[in-house]
Amino acid sequence: MFPLNLEVLGHAGTNALYVLTGFFFGFMLEQAGFGNSRKLASQFYLNDMRVLKVMFTAIVTAMLLLFGMEVLGLLRPGALYVNPTHLWPGIVGGLIFGVGFVIGGYCPGTSLVSMATLKLDGAFFVLGLAAGMVIFGEVLPLFQAFFDASGDLGEVTLPQALGLPAGVVVLLVVVMAIGMFFAAERLEAHFGKREKEPC
Amino acid sequence: MSRKSADYMNPYLAGVLLGVVLTGSFLVFGHGLGASGGVASLTGAAESALFPGRAEKNAYLVNLVVSPESPLDNWAVFEILGVILGGLVSGWLSGRVRLETFHGPRLSARARWGFAFLGGAIAGFGVRLARGCTSSQALSGGAVLSAGSWAFMFAVFGGAYALAYFVRRLWT
Secondary structure, three states, X not given: OEOOOOHXXXXXXXXXXXXXXXXXXXXXXXXXXXXXXXXXXXXXXXXXXXXXXXXXXXXXXXXXXXXXXXXXXXXXXXXOOOOOEEHHHHHHHHHHHHHHHHHHOOOHHHHHHHHHOOEHHHHHHHHXXXXXXXXXXXXXXXXXXXXXXXXXXXXXXXXXXXOOOHHHHHHHHHHHHHHHHHHHHHHHHHHHHHOOOOO | OOOOOOOOOOHHHHHHHHHHHHHHHHHHHOOOOOOHHHHHHHHHHHHHXXXXXXXXXXXXXXXXXXXXXXXXXXXXXHHHHHHHHHHHHHHHHOXXXXXXXXXXXXOOHHHHHHHHHHHHHHHHXXXXXXXXXXXXXXXXXXXXXXXXXXXXXXXXXXXXXXXXXXXXXXXO
């Protein structure tokens, strides 16, 4: 039954497992081309939709594997962490994050990978992240109530929010992802030709 | 470096493999992947070291420092250590480790550094407001169908696409 009981590994063993997990994560981000801000930014100019393809393929893969294992009774019920929903801070934070993404060319994980392969723009993005987090801590008291309580819905899932069975939502996500992949290929065929210079 | 860089992996294949890593994290630890949490912990520890007492007064940063004796003893810190190692090994195997700056054709490298820092700062602010990033919210919460994570994900794309036209000179 998953998730595993890691007590046998001890504190150091568990931390080593986190380093290993991070290793595979960083390895895949770099292989996907996400250490390159021009590849990432291309998503927003529609000439290389790699970000959308990788993200949604990863989400669909993990969703199907985890859902399948739950159906087969291999997961302890309620054992997986579901990010609690703080709807409005999440949406406003997401919009701000998107603005930072298109200006800076990275997100946190990809900037670490970029920095690891000696890209200076990646390193400056990481420094910027730290600065933004310090600024957030300093000004948070100005909107503490919004951050703590606005749209605080707890651990709510899409099936609960939409009032649909989990299997139906899983199917809808798969169909939506396939639709987006077809659209991405069409958009790349149209806008990708304009990209002349190599990245 | 004379060696030619390898091409990036097919995005669908990369996505499937990334999804397998994400699934593995859920099966082993009960939670998904994270990147911003480790950066936040390191930032909190650095602020404590540089300005003693400052982070302690800052209720938000205190929450980041899980144990006051060893603020860096936190799974997210170990995970980003692995991310950096994995990125380096992948880049090395593919001939992509070299000192350089990625920038749009109309932008100098120096200007790009400034915009990278600015974008990072804006993203860092957004990350903390949204309680997570593209990894910890969009990928991880997305896979377990957290409603808030999906709202966050569409907001990220919305914010980026809304601004993309106005900052096109940075990239095209």
